[in-house]
Amino acid sequence: MAVSLGVFSGMRFVAAQPHSGNLLRSVTMAVHVPRKGLGKPGRLLVTSATVSETPSSPKVRGIMKPRKISTEMQAICGVDEISRTQALKQIWAYIKENNLQDPENKKIIICDEKLKKIFAERDQVGMLEIAGLISPHFLK
Structure with a gap:
């Protein structure tokens, strides 16, 4: 055709x-x-x-590849292995579910006890800092 x-x-x-x-x-x-x-x-x-030709099975690489995570991150994500993109989605879902954004400036995240363990014991985190702060929690 x-x-x-x-x-x-x-x-x-x-x-x-x-x-x-x-x-x-x-x-x-x-x-x-x-x-x-x-x-x-x-x-x-x-x-x-x-x-x-369409490849038979594309290889998952980079931020899409599932990796083992720390126990602190497991408390929020609920799994022991996850990709970076899915981890960020889970963290944002947790933030919105628990209403942890600053009401005046939505770019600021107010950390509770679980988030403090992930975000280096900081009380507040900017939304653009999240991706960098979760890097140490992905184990090699």
Whole structure:
């Protein structure tokens, strides 16, 4: 099945996707369409083609990779292994659930006992500091 993606200054872009069961996922081709009177009618010239395959299992890396965390962080997250992004989501959920943002300046977090253990015993933390302060709690 081929779908025309449009014509742009004499070039027609076509995307094709074969039936399922084939390893080929998608094909994109740039097809040169001659202007009227400049070429033989009914002929198209393929100038480039690319084939892309979807990887079978993408590797999880960086901040998306689950890692073991300290017991202080486990008290808030509830698991012993979590990714940085999910840990930040859990911490923000805890902050909002317990209404720990300063009412006058929402960028300031007022720490309770659990958060003090994570945020180096500080009473207040800026919201941009949270990502840096949780780094020591991810074990290697």
